[in-house]
Amino acid sequence: MKKLIVGLAATVLYSATSIHSSAEVKIPFVTSLTPSSAFQVVPDESRVWRWGTYEAPRLFDFEQARDLQVLSTEEGAPIQDFTVSDDQQRFVFVKDQVLEVRDATGNVLHVIDQIKTPAGALQSFTRARFFPDSHLLAVSAKQEGVEQTAVYDLDSATVRFVQETTGAKAIRTSTAYLAIIRETSVDVYEKDGTLAKRLTHPSGYAAYEMGREGTLVLAKANDRRLYVYDGAHQFKESTSSQFITGMTGTYKDIAVDESGKFIGALYTGRDGYFALFEKNGHRIETSLDRDDSVSYSSVLGMTKGARYLIANADGGERTNMYDGRLLVERPVALSIPSSFKEVKVGSPEPLLLNVTQADGKKKQVTAKVKWVSDQPTIASVSSGKLYGKKAGAYTLRASYGGYTATLKGKVIPLPKLSTVSDSSWLKRQKQAMQEKQGFEGSPRVGASYVSWTGTSGSLVQTGEKVLNGKWKGRHFVARYPRFGSQIDRIDLVTLAPSLEKRTLTKAEVSAVFGKPTFKETYATSYSQRVVEGKTTRATYAIRSIYEYRIGQVTCQFAFDAKGVARLIHVN
Numbered sequence: 001m002k003k004l005i006v007g008l009a010a011t012v013l014y015s016a017t018s019i020h021s022s023a024e025v026k027i028p029f030v031t032s033l034t035p036s037s038a039f040q041v042v043p044d045e046s047r048v049w050r051w052g053t054y055e056a057p058r059l060f061d062f063e064q065a066r067d068l069q070v071l072s073t074e075e076g077a078p079i080q081d082f083t084v085s086d087d088q089q090r091f092v093f094v095k096d097q098v099l100e101v102r103d104a105t106g107n108v109l110h111v112i113d114q115i116k117t118p119a120g121a122l123q124s125f126t127r128a129r130f131f132p133d134s135h136l137l138a139v140s141a142k143q144e145g146v147e148q149t150a151v152y153d154l155d156s157a158t159v160r161f162v163q164e165t166t167g168a169k170a171i172r173t174s175t176a177y178l179a180i181i182r183e184t185s186v187d188v189y190e191k192d193g194t195l196a197k198r199l200t201h202p203s204g205y206a207a208y209e210m211g212r213e214g215t216l217v218l219a220k221a222n223d224r225r226l227y228v229y230d231g232a233h234q235f236k237e238s239t240s241s242q243f244i245t246g247m248t249g250t251y252k253d254i255a256v257d258e259s260g261k262f263i264g265a266l267y268t269g270r271d272g273y274f275a276l277f278e279k280n281g282h283r284i285e286t287s288l289d290r291d292d293s294v295s296y297s298s299v300l301g302m303t304k305g306a307r308y309l310i311a312n313a314d315g316g317e318r319t320n321m322y323d324g325r326l327l328v329e330r331p332v333a334l335s336i337p338s339s340f341k342e343v344k345v346g347s348p349e350p351l352l353l354n355v356t357q358a359d360g361k362k363k364q365v366t367a368k369v370k371w372v373s374d375q376p377t378i379a380s381v382s383s384g385k386l387y388g389k390k391a392g393a394y395t396l397r398a399s400y401g402g403y404t405a406t407l408k409g410k411v412i413p414l415p416k417l418s419t420v421s422d423s424s425w426l427k428r429q430k431q432a433m434q435e436k437q438g439f440e441g442s443p444r445v446g447a448s449y450v451s452w453t454g455t456s457g458s459l460v461q462t463g464e465k466v467l468n469g470k471w472k473g474r475h476f477v478a479r480y481p482r483f484g485s486q487i488d489r490i491d492l493v494t495l496a497p498s499l500e501k502r503t504l505t506k507a508e509v510s511a512v513f514g515k516p517t518f519k520e521t522y523a524t525s526y527s528q529r530v531v532e533g534k535t536t537r538a539t540y541a542i543r544s545i546y547e548y549r550i551g552q553v554t555c556q557f558a559f560d561a562k563g564v565a566r567l568i569h570v571n
Contacts, residue, residue, distance in 0.1 A: 001025070003476070010248055011271050013228040023368055023401030024285045025330050027309065029293060030321040039301035039310055043132070043258050046303055048310055050319065053078045061319060062308040071106045072255050081127040085135055090154060092137060097124045103155065103231050115139065115152055117162045118395060122150055127484060131173045136160070136191065138171050138178050151178060151191055156375040161193030172210035177231055179210050182243065186218065187224055188235060197235040207265070211256030215279065226254070228266060234467070242281030246270045258304035265309065266300050271295070273485070276306065282402055284330050293320055326361040332336035336398055337364075339427040341409045343379060343388040349424060351384050353398050353405070370399040388412075406443075422504050426512040429568070433550040440569060442475045442493050445571055447554055449490045459494065459567075460529040466491070471532040474500060492571045496530055504565035509546060509557055516546040525561055540566035 036050035042059075046067070051057040057079075058070040071091060073079065077253055081094035093100040099112040114123040117467030122141040129138045135154040139146055147168060151160035155393065164182070165171075170181040177196060180187045183204045188197040199218070207219040214231020226243040229235040249268030249392040270289040274297075277283050288294055288309070297311040302324075309322040333356040343349055349373055352364045367459075371381040378392035386396065387442045396407045432440045443452050461467075469478030469492070476494040497504050510516075525541035543561040545555060558567040 007388050008416045022455065023331055026326050027235055027288045027322045028426065028450050029291075030062070030308075030323050032313070032321045033060065033321065035312060035317055037299065038080075038082070039299060040084055041258065041301055041303050042084075042088070044271065044304060046308055048301060048303065048308075049080060049082075049084050053080075054336065055079075057082050057084075060321075062303070062323075065321075071102065073541050077531050080125075081129075083128050083130045083137070085130045086133050089131070090135055092130070092154075094125050094128050097126070099125055099128060115141075115150060117148075117150060119162065122148055122162070125435055126172060129173050131178075131191070132175045138173050140165060140168065140171060149178070149180060150195075161189075163189065163193060170208065170443045172208065172216075174210050174212050174214040174231055177210070177214055179208075179216060181205065181208050187215070188216065188231075197229070199229075203254060206506065207251035207254045207267075207340075209254040209256050211260045212218070212258055213260040215260045215263070216255050217254050217256060219247075219254060219265065219267075224248075224269075226263065228263065228279070228281075238281060240282060243277055244283070245275045245315070246272060253300040255300040255302045255309075257302040257306050259488055260350070262302060262306040264296065264300055264302055264306070266297050268295075285401060286325070288329075324418055329357050329361075330356045331401035331403055333357050334398060334400055334403045334409035336396055337404050337428065338407070339431065339432070340386060340407055341426045342424050343386055343409065343411055344423070345388045345411060349386045349388075350440075351381070351386055351398075352428075353400055365400065366401065366447055372397045372399075379409065392471060395436065408542060420504060422508050424511060425502065426504070426508065430512055430550060431556075433553055433555055433570060435551070437551065437553050438493050439495050439568075441474060442495070442570075443477060443490055445493055446491055447490050448488050450488050452477060455533055457530075457532040460531055462526040462528075466550050476530070492569060494570075497568065498540075499530075499538065504557075506546070506559060506563045506565075509565060513546075513548050513550075513555070513557075517549050518545075518547040520545055528558065528567060530567075538566075 008058045011027045015452055036055060037052040040049045040211055046062040048060050049057050050060060056073045057071045058067045061068050077095050079093060079095055083092050089104045091102040096116050101109045103109055114121045119186040124143050125141045127140045127141060137150060137152045137154050139152050140149040147166045149163055149171060150162045165180050167182045168180050178189045186199045190196050201220050203221040205218050206221045210216045216229040216235060218227045224245050226245050228238040228243060245265060245267055246269035247267040252266035254265050261279050264289040265275045274287055274288045275283060282390060292315050294311050297313050299312045301310040306324040308328055309324055311320055313320045335354040337352055351367050352366060355363050355365055359454060373379045373381050373394050373396055374393040378390055379394040380387045380389055391411050391413055393410045396409055398405045428440050434440060439442045454470035457469055457471040457476060459467045467478050469476055474495055477490045478492045521544040525543045528540045528542050529536050529537045540561050542558045544559045546557040553570050556569045557565045559565055
């Protein structure tokens with residue numbers, strides 16, 4: 001029986017985007033809007049309120065890319081501040097030093113010109129901010145140079161507590177806390193007025209934000225690091241030293257997403273204009289880091305999970321929206337394939353790195369990986385390949401997307417029957433067949449034949465039996481002849497080891513693949529020509545075959561009379 005190849009099809013080995021992918025996450029630009037000087041993200045939604053001093057508040061929907069609601073304001077009356085309750089049932093404007101309270105439809109319910117307190121009354125209001133999941137309002141008022149801030153229940157018209165806050169430049173609220181931001185200090189209070197934390201810095205705070213769950217983030221003047229405090233644990237400071245940006249100028253703004261898992265910062269610096277961190281301090285490489293569209297941004301907002309980002313741009317001339325959906329593809333863990341635990345002297349092994357994404361999916365990458373060997377005289381790395389130089393032990397280190405992985409390995413002498421390392425290479429091919437239904441770096445059996453570009457070629461067997469296909473690099477792909485119209489799928493992927501200067505013996509193949517499920521030795525050899533374009537790359541005399549069932553595919557080794565593998569087929 002002289003068979004070219006038999007078997008089944010399955011799924012892809014590595015897509016082009018996976019094998020060559022970068023750790024940088026794309027956060028593409030969505031649209032530009034009229035400029036806004038302030039944002040408030042609606043929880044659990046892809047919506048954001050945006051407004052300016054002379055711009056009416058508008059509810060923008062990212063999914064629909066349009067404004068859903070506009071709250072009309074008196075023409076010419078500047079908005080000192082604006083805030084929305086999480087249930088979208090109450091809007092509070094600070095205008096002309098009074099509080100204007102509106103319902104969900106935007107109708108004015110009442111105007112508050114003063115709030116009575118045990119010591120008198122608050123009036124001449126300057127700012128207001130709702131606490132998450134409530135109608136509690138943090139409201140500041142300033143009279144005769146003295147500022148006070150109260151926690152006020154809008155529904156019952158009662159005051160929880162009042163605190164003197166002269167010198168405050170901002171207030172921030174979380175579910176349980178109120179933060180008073182001054183130039184050189186930050187005081188955090190519980191809603192009953194208990195002081196929970198006091199922080200000071202003599203050089204001052206350049207930017208600040210507190211997430212709804214209590215994550216407090218501060219940027220100190222002339223300091224590249226962001227300081228993060230966990231409100232769920234008495235505002236314990238994060239010990240991570242990873243919250244480092246390339247800031248060399250000034251911080252513009254900080255944003256914390258609703259979940260508290262992501263922290264973003266706008267700044268001017270030598271490495272760009274934007275930085276995005278996970279709460280553990282790991283910095284995520286994104287396409288926005290050096291994007292000129294955020295170079296002059298001054299205000300930043302993020303929806304839950306950083307699904308969408310919003311930032312002022314071009315010095316406040318417009319507001320840009322960005323799509324963060326691909327953040328789920330960011331790397332969260334790395335591992336080096338165990339096949340690199342062993343390499344032979346003189347062996348150039350193409351390096352691959354296993355990457356686990358935030359969405360749980362796995363891929364293998366070659367691009368943008370920094371490889372280092374701790375013993376370069378034993379095993380060295382060059383141009384993405386691992387070279388065995390002499391017998392000995394080494395540790396291989398890979399860095400990608402801010403993460404690292406290590407693997408201990410050894411270099412062993414080259415067997416007499418091999419010209420290049422075979423064992424580790426064969427192990428990787430077997431793993432690829434099991435997991436990805438193809439060779440290392442090849443397309444999968446069952447993938448689109450039409451979309452895979454390459455040079456026309458063929459495998460020509462004794463008797464001029466021709467199987468036409470395409471060559472690209474070291475791989476030949478083909479589809480089987482059928483009656484009627486052809487199906488757009490790859491049926492066969494072939495690799496010729498000798499074209500890579502590999503001499504694979506039956507013993508070496510058996511050591512990795514085990515006992516074949518089928519084998520046959522022919523009475524006489526048959527000719528097999530490997531043709532690319534009009535050129536015959538090689539001609540082999542095939543005498544025997546070993547066949548294996550590997551996962552969902554069949555693998556066939558075609559050996560010559562000396563027991564050297566000349567062709568490997570997967571189908």
